[in-house]
Amino acid sequence: MRFSSASLPLALSLLNLAQGALLEDHGYKKISLEYMDAVLPTNVDAGYRFLDIFAFYPWMDSAVMYTINDHKEPERKGKLSTAEIYNALAKERNINPERIEWVIFEIDDDPDMVRQIEDIRVSRYADDTDEVVIYPGDMEWDTMRNSQYFKHATQVNQRAVEKIIVRTIKRKVLGQDYQVDCFHFYFPTPETKKLEGTASVSVNDRPKDGGSEWENAWKKELKKMWKVDWESDEAEEKALTDFLSQQEQQEMESFLALHHEVRVLFPELAGDVDSSSFDFST
Numbered sequence: 373m374r375f376s377s378a379s380l381p382l383a384l385s386l387l388n389l390a391q392g393a394l395l396e397d398h399g400y401k402k403i404s405l406e407y408m409d410a411v412l413p414t415n416v417d418a419g420y421r422f423l424d425i426f427a428f429y430p431w432m433d434s435a436v437m438y439t440i441n442d443h444k445e446p447e448r449k450g451k452l453s454t455a456e457i458y459n460a461l462a463k464e465r466n467i468n469p470e471r472i473e474w475v476i477f478e479i480d481d482d483p484d485m486v487r488q489i490e491d492i493r494v495s496r497y498a499d500d501t502d503e504v505v506i507y508p509g510d511m512e513w514d515t516m517r518n519s520q521y522f523k524h525a526t527q528v529n530q531r532a533v534e535k536i537i538v539r540t541i542k543r544k545v546l547g548q549d550y551q552v553d554c555f556h557f558y559f560p561t562p563e564t565k566k567l568e569g570t571a572s573v574s575v576n577d578r579p580k581d582g583g584s585e586w587e588n589a590w591k592k593e594l595k596k597m598w599k600v601d602w603e604s605d606e607a608e609e610k611a612l613t614d615f616l617s618q619q620e621q622q623e624m625e626s627f628l629a630l631h632h633e634v635r636v637l638f639p640e641l642a643g644d645v646d647s648s649s650f651d652f653s654t
Contacts, residue, residue, distance in 0.1 A: 394460040398450040402461070403634060408438075409461050410630050412638065413445060425630060426458060427623070428467050432593050434474035435462075438627060440524055455527045473560055474589075475525040478541075479553040488515055489538060489553050501540040501551065505585050508533070516555075525557040534558050537586045543624050556586050590616055 395402055395411065403410040408427040425438040435458070442454045452460070462469045479485050490500075492512050498504055506512050516522050516536050525533065537556040542549060560568065591612045602608035 394463075395452075395457070398452050399448075400452070400457070402464075403630065403637070405626050405630050405633075408626055408630055410634055411457055411461070412634070413451075423634065424454075424457060425627065426461055428462060428465055428472075430465075430467050430471075431597060432474065432590065433472055434476060435472050435528070436476045436478070436623075437524055437528075438478055439480075453527070454524060458528045469528065471561065472529060473558065473564060475529055475557045475559065477521045477524070477555045477557075479521075479555070485519065485521075486553060488519075492538065501542075503540075503585060504538040506536045506538065521555050522557070525555075525559075529557075529559045531559040531561070534560055539586055541620055543621060587613070587616060 399413050401412045401414045403412075407429055408425060411424040411426075423439055424441060427436040427438065429435070437458075440454055442457075445451060459469050462472075479489070492498075492504060492506075492515070493500065493502060495511070496504060506516055522533070535558045537558070539554045539556065541552045541554055543552065594612060594615070598612075600608070600611075602611070
């Protein structure tokens with residue numbers, strides 16, 4: 373997929389190359405763009421390549437873990453774990469990690485997990501891109517619990533996972549459509565659980581596969597901030613849906629802009645940050 377750098381100037385103008393105190397003390401460099409942070413170690417040997425990208429969306433109490441390469445970083449003095457980097461980034465953004473309720477992953481370059489997602493949908497008689505919600509005790513729960521995504525999610529959030537939403541996002545870049553599978557791990561705070569009720573969700577009360585569980589949660593939070601008198605419920609619903617689509621598209625463009633700028637600033641890392649899915653040709 374070709375993504376022209378000519379479409380990046382606005383996003384790139386918001387980039388910030390910085391070093392937070394903790395990250396700097398431990399030999400890391402941070403590049404930030406809007407809600408996103410890319411973290412790179414700066415004191416590694418010439419043969420080493422590494423990149424982490426996280427994003428925090430405090431109004432949704434969510435964090436996205438796009439790229440996690442802690443397993444590639446050699447053991448060294450001062451090396452930080454994924455959770456320590458995550459917490460340092462949250463602190464620098466004045467975000468309390470304990471308030472994060474959603475930890476989200478986009479599945480990239482993981483064909484085994486893509487096949488498992490396909491199997492989950494087939495076993496539930498769901499369509500290829502239907503949203504699926506997995507609860508503890510479901511037959512698919514062990515599959516998720518044994519995945520690297522569950523491991524990373526529970527490293528950065530100590531509360532119990534109450535459900536996992538499996539989604540497929542449809543995106544458009546320069547007129548070309550493509551799809552990305554995502555996991556949304558839900559860790560409700562005690563306050564949220566009190567508002568939602570503590571009773572476990574019965575099979576009959578669970579959302580049906582192919583629904584919009586994540587979109588509904590997103591819209592619920594947006595309505596708290598978006599004080600608008602709509603002419604009709606239909607107009608409000610359309611505005612919320614359009615805004616969600618625009619936000620997800622902007623999120624992707626910011627992610628690509630970060631990749632592009634890392635390549636410019638650190639050309640020796642190009643082999644790691646240049647996703648095979650994208651061509652950043654000018």
